Amino acid sequence: xxxxxxxxxxxxxxxxxxxxxxxxxxxxxxxxxxxxxxxxxxxxxxxxxxxxxxxxxxxxxxxxxxxxxxxxxxxxxxxxxxxxxxxxxxxxxxxxxxxxxxxxxxxxxxxxxxxxxxxxxxxxxxxxxxxxxxxxxxxxxxxxxxxxxxxxxxxxxxxxxxxxxxxxxxxxxxxxxxxxxxxxxxxxxxxxxxxxxx
Numbered sequence: 513x514x515x516x517x518x519x520x521x522x523x524x525x526x527x528x529x530x531x532x533x534x535x536x537x538x539x540x541x542x543x544x545x546x547x548x549x550x551x552x553x554x555x556x557x558x559x560x561x562x563x564x565x566x567x568x569x570x571x572x573x574x575x576x577x578x579x580x581x582x583x584x585x586x587x588x589x590x591x592x593x594x595x596x597x598x599x600x601x602x603x604x605x606x607x608x609x610x611x612x613x614x615x616x617x618x619x620x621x622x623x624x625x626x627x628x629x630x631x632x633x634x635x636x637x638x639x640x641x642x643x644x645x646x647x648x649x650x651x652x653x654x655x656x657x658x659x660x661x662x663x664x665x666x667x668x669x670x671x672x673x674x675x676x677x678x679x680x681x682x683x684x685x686x687x688x689x690x691x692x693x694x695x696x697x698x699x700x701x702x703x704x705x706x707x708x709x710x
Contacts, residue, residue: 605636
C-alpha cells in the first residue's frame with residue numbers, strides 16, 4: 513500500500529514541531545526564514561530556509577490550522593493529480609511564499625522578523641482546490657457559512673491583500689500567503705498551457 517504524501521507531510525510537520533520544543537531556539541535560528549537584511553548585527557538568512565521554514569510552527573494552533581488546510585485541500589488534489597504533481601504544487605507554493613516574504617514587507621517598510629509555517633503551501637493548495645473543484649462547498653471557521661471553493665479562495669486572497677497592505681494583524685505573514693497563491697497559480701498555468709506554446 514502506497515503511503516499518502518499528504519499524511520506523510522502532516523506527520524513530518526508534527527515531528528519537527530515536537531523537535532522544536534525539545535531542542536529550543538537553535539532550530540528556529542537555523543531553519544526559520546530570516547530576512548535578508550541584518551538582524552542583531554548580521555544576516556541570518558540561508559538558502560535552505562526557503563523550504564525548511566515550512567516545517568516549523570510557532571504554536572499548537574498554528575500547526576493544527578496549517579495541517580487541517582493541507583488535509584482539507586491537499587488530499588483530493590493528491591488523489592486526482594498524483595503525488596508528484598501534488599509535491600510540485602506544494603513546494604513551488606512554499607518557495608514563492610518565502611520569496612514574497614523576503615522582499616515585499618521590506619519594500620513596504622513593514623517590520624522585519626523571522627517567518628515560520630506551512631501557510632504558503634496551504635494557500636497554493638487552496639488556489640488549486642478552487643480551480644479543480646470550484647463549486648465544492650467550503651465552510652470557513654469565521655464566519656461558518658458554506659460557500660463555493662472559488663469564492664472562498666477569492667475572498668481569502670482579498671482579505672490577505674488588505675491586511676498586508678494596511679499592516680493590520682501584525683505578526684502574520686500575509687504576503688507569504690499571497691506568494692503561495694502566486695506559486696500555485698504559476699504551476700497551474702504551466703500544467704494547462706497549450707501544448708503548442710511549450
